Amino acid sequence: MGRKSAKGKEKAKARKEENKQLKISMAEVDEVNKIEDPMAPLAAFKKFERNGLSITLECKKRPTCKDEDVEWAFQLTKQNMKTLYEKSEWGWKDTEKREEMFEDAAWYLFARAQDGHLVGFVHFRFDMDFDDKVVYCYEIQLAKEVRRKGLGKFMMQILELLAHKTGMGKVMSTVFTHNDDAQGFFIKTLRYGIDETSPEDNIYEDQEHTYQILSKIIVQRQPLGKAQDTQNTGAQAATVKT
Numbered sequence: 665m666g667r668k669s670a671k672g673k674e675k676a677k678a679r680k681e682e683n684k685q686l687k688i689s690m691a692e693v694d695e696v697n698k699i700e701d702p703m704a705p706l707a708a709f710k711k712f713e714r715n716g717l718s719i720t721l722e723c724k725k726r727p728t729c730k731d732e733d734v735e736w737a738f739q740l741t742k743q744n745m746k747t748l749y750e751k752s753e754w755g756w757k758d759t760e761k762r763e764e765m766f767e768d769a770a771w772y773l774f775a776r777a778q779d780g781h782l783v784g785f786v787h788f789r790f791d792m793d794f795d796d797k798v799v800y801c802y803e804i805q806l807a808k809e810v811r812r813k814g815l816g817k818f819m820m821q822i823l824e825l826l827a828h829k830t831g832m833g834k835v836m837s838t839v840f841t842h843n844d845d846a847q848g849f850f851i852k853t854l855r856y857g858i859d860e861t862s863p864e865d866n867i868y869e870d871q872e873h874t875y876q877i878l879s880k881i882i883v884q885r886q887p888l889g890k891a892q893d894t895q896n897t898g899a900q901a902a903t904v905k906t
């Protein structure tokens with residue numbers, strides 16, 4: 665066996681560095697998933713009082729949610745999305761969707777009306793997507809009576825703030841190309857772009873897909889160590905237009 669070339673050594677070193685960084689990132693995501701209430705430093709975002717709505721927002725990890733609340737979220741998702749899923753390459757399967765929504769790794773941002781009944785939710789996760797630490801929005805679903813009043817935008821802005829506070833690099837979501845409401849909402853209003861991992865961005869992919877992966881980069885303006893610094897809350901919130 666001959667000697668490895670200098671180039672080969674450099675590549676191996678770079679790969680080792682990448683693996684090391686990946687392990688660090690994974691450990692950081694694990695730490696974030698242990699936070700009890702990631703919205704604690706975002707008190708100003710726990711109320712939405714606008715356009716005739718008076719809504720309370722609460723952020724919970726799935727194991728601390730009531731089963732009946734997650735079941736309500738599942739039923740709303742089915743009501744809003746079943747037809748859209750049936751038009752996609754995935755189809756709709758009650759068991760699969762329910763299992764996904766009940767997984768321990770799920771986080772919920774619930775929206776409640778003044779009398780306590782649920783009107784909407786976001787199911788999201790702090791996770792790794794390839795090499796990136798991300799907040800992945802699995803689902804945003806609102807009841808019909810509270811739509812087009814700014815609540816969806818407000819909830820997605822909370823997700824961006826959570827990503828910022830916890831040092832995640834982007835917020836991602838998967839959206840059907842035939843869901844005009846969601847396309848308008850994510851691309852035009854929230855200014856999400858097509859993620860590099862979206863199937864149409866893959867030059868080796870010639871199959872047509874009915875979904876796109878969208879994302880928004882979160883610019884980190886402070887070191888991760890200060891991610892939970894509550895004194896910065898006002899300044900962070902001010903950077904987000906609601």
Ligand SMILES: CC(=O)SCCNC(=O)CCNC(=O)[C@H](O)C(C)(C)COP(=O)(O)OP(=O)(O)OC[C@H]1O[C@@H](n2cnc3c(N)ncnc32)[C@H](O)[C@@H]1OP(=O)(O)O
Pocket residue numbers: 744801802803804805806807810811812813814815816817818837838839840843844845846848849852853
């Ligand atoms: C990752 C996923 O979960 S994809 C699936 C998304 N969920 C669904 O499709 C379920 C049904 N829809 C909904 O639950 C909601 O309508 C959402 C989440 C899409 C949007 O939430 P809303 O509270 O209704 O949106 P919000 O009022 O914040 O809208 C802000 C802006 O987004 C845009 N927008 C919102 N809904 C729509 C729509 N149906 N069509 C086009 N643009 C829209 C508009 O510019 C709107 O501003 P405007 O009302 O002043 O024109």
